[in-house]
Amino acid sequence: MKVVIAEDNPIAQRLLARTVAAVAGHDIICVSDGVAALATCEAAVPPDVLVLDWEMPGLTGPEVCRRVRALPLPIQPYLLLVTVRNSRKDVLAGLNAGADDLLSKPIAPDLLVARLRLASRRPGQGTRPAEAIVQALREAKGEGDGELLIRERDVSGRVYFWRGKIGWAQVSNESGSLVDLISPVSQLDPETVRAVIEECQASGAPLTDVLVQWGVLDRAQLRTCLRAWIQRKLELLRGLSNAATLFMPGTREGAEDLSFELDEFLAPDPPRSQRLSLPPPSATSQPRSWSEAFVLTEVPHPEVTALLDQCMPISGIQAAALVDPLTGICLGHAGMDLNPDIAWAMIQNLSVVERQEPTESSLLSTAQHFHVAFGLQRAPRAILYAVFDRGLTSLASAWLELRSKALS
Amino acid sequence: MEELLGLVAEEVVDVAALDVLLRGLGEGGAALLVELVEQFVSEFPATSAALRESLAAGAFERVAAEAHRLRSSTGNLAVRAMSAACQRVEQAARAGDLARARDGLSALEAAFAVASGALRSYAASAHCRDCTEN
Numbered sequence: 043m044k045v046v047i048a049e050d051n052p053i054a055q056r057l058l059a060r061t062v063a064a065v066a067g068h069d070i071i072c073v074s075d076g077v078a079a080l081a082t083c084e085a086a087v088p089p090d091v092l093v094l095d096w097e098m099p100g101l102t103g104p105e106v107c108r109r110v111r112a113l114p115l116p117i118q119p120y121l122l123l124v125t126v127r128n129s130r131k132d133v134l135a136g137l138n139a140g141a142d143d144l145l146s147k148p149i150a151p152d153l154l155v156a157r158l159r160l161a162s163r164r165p166g167q168g169t170r171p172a173e174a175i176v177q178a179l180r181e182a183k184g185e186g187d188g189e190l191l192i193r194e195r196d197v198s199g200r201v202y203f204w205r206g207k208i209g210w211a212q213v214s215n216e217s218g219s220l221v222d223l224i225s226p227v228s229q230l231d232p233e234t235v236r237a238v239i240e241e242c243q244a245s246g247a248p249l250t251d252v253l254v255q256w257g258v259l260d261r262a263q264l265r266t267c268l269r270a271w272i273q274r275k276l277e278l279l280r281g282l283s284n285a286a287t288l289f290m291p292g293t294r295e296g297a298e299d300l301s302f303e304l305d306e307f308l309a310p311d312p313p314r315s316q317r318l319s320l321p322p323p324s325a326t327s328q329p330r331s332w333s334e335a336f337v338l339t340e341v342p343h344p345e346v347t348a349l350l351d352q353c354m355p356i357s358g359i360q361a362a363a364l365v366d367p368l369t370g371i372c373l374g375h376a377g378m379d380l381n382p383d384i385a386w387a388m389i390q391n392l393s394v395v396e397r398q399e400p401t402e403s404s405l406l407s408t409a410q411h412f413h414v415a416f417g418l419q420r421a422p423r424a425i426l427y428a429v430f431d432r433g434l435t436s437l438a439s440a441w442l443e444l445r446s447k448a449l450s
Numbered sequence: 451m452e453e454l455l456g457l458v459a460e461e462v463v464d465v466a467a468l469d470v471l472l473r474g475l476g477e478g479g480a481a482l483l484v485e486l487v488e489q490f491v492s493e494f495p496a497t498s499a500a501l502r503e504s505l506a507a508g509a510f511e512r513v514a515a516e517a518h519r520l521r522s523s524t525g526n527l528a529v530r531a532m533s534a535a536c537q538r539v540e541q542a543a544r545a546g547d548l549a550r551a552r553d554g555l556s557a558l559e560a561a562f563a564v565a566s567g568a569l570r571s572y573a574a575s576a577h578c579r580d581c582t583e584n
Contacts, residue, residue, distance in 0.1 A: 049522075050519060051519050051520075051522040051523055051526075052489070053486050053489060053490055053522070053523040053526055053527070054522045054523060054525075054526050056482070056486060057471070057475070057486070057526050060475055060479070060482055061474060061475065064474075064475070064476040095522070097515070097518055097519075126518075126521060126522070126525060147522060147525045147526070148467065148471070148525040148526045148527075148528065149526070150470060150474065151470075151471065151473075151474020151475065152474055155474075
């Protein structure tokens, strides 16, 4: 899970971060005020959990709760207020502000860990919505025959599986017609449409059989049409942000040549050579977010995730990312949002090949942060870039610790 | 661990709570505790001076906020007497009671004088024990 710790007291912040880091599998972002905490929820990938101090500069913990709850997020994060206030009145005020729970300070590590476990069991936590639909489709495929029901508010979809392949898909709010279905290869006049439908209703024969028998389409053309139809429906369903899914096993008719492997519809990443490379800061006049500047890998490679997981417990680290400078692809990112323009400068500095002396690392000190970048020994094209809080570490310590990860 | 601290220190620092904290921090927790204690001890004189300055200027809101913030550290490091003093300062500042806030600040500084040594002893002992065991 992505966990944001918002605490203005550096000692308390480090203790909280350490406790959360002791539980494997969490990306931790530490911020020192309520405004920064709220900003993390407006990022491309909002956090799963926010641990909020009650009294912070900028916005108080309860105010952050209220504002987060008002955001149109696909999945609302778990909000945990930590406070020295423990009166009944305060607890009620915190819960009424939208917090899921309150913990009294000083925080008992085991209680915090228990709350994180609770948060991780909430529906949808730890997976992004589109991934959740894909995961449900994959599980349905493994079931063999049946239909996957997908529902979000008044939109419902059905994806029919036959022998683990997709035979049909539909979405309730999509005005799909026979004309739409066959439009990729043929045009139908209204009279033929009406006749085909009447025949289906009268004989009970599948639409596909009638279309072929009547010579409207051959099976190869029908396959093309079906594929385009299913592709469109699945794209719509994958766009649902917070859908519930249910697989209903059942036997249905199907045909090998008119059913499709799920992976046919889950487009792989385009080849790297087709990706745009990262434009320099001067190419854009508007401030950019990290996700606007870098092409984000949707599902990071496990080795990338493992490397970032190794980096995030480094003392004072606020964020780390692995970037391919030639393509502008961010292979993985953990921690707070990064400034893409500083990152670009750091990365480009390492990427310049016409250099007399090879450069091992880039270092930069800003008012609040140390920025450190290394080329990876095991993957020469990838650059590991990390940002450290100046108040929590020294530049030498940050450099040494990150170097050990980059060269390992 | 308790025998390492004197009777007076025991009244200032909640050793049992520190033990719980240390266990919760897991492997390497003692080293972190040493760092945090050093950070706390080294930063307190400046914090205390800032509190006195704010009090002298009648900036009660700033005093209350800073006392509250400090209470977070003292609470986490289980320095009970300092937490109680912070609370007194915070409440007095919110009430605009200068005399009571000054008393609370004096109590805070007195508690720190004892707590700093006790915390350092505790953290150092815990760290030594970690080093020996590993």
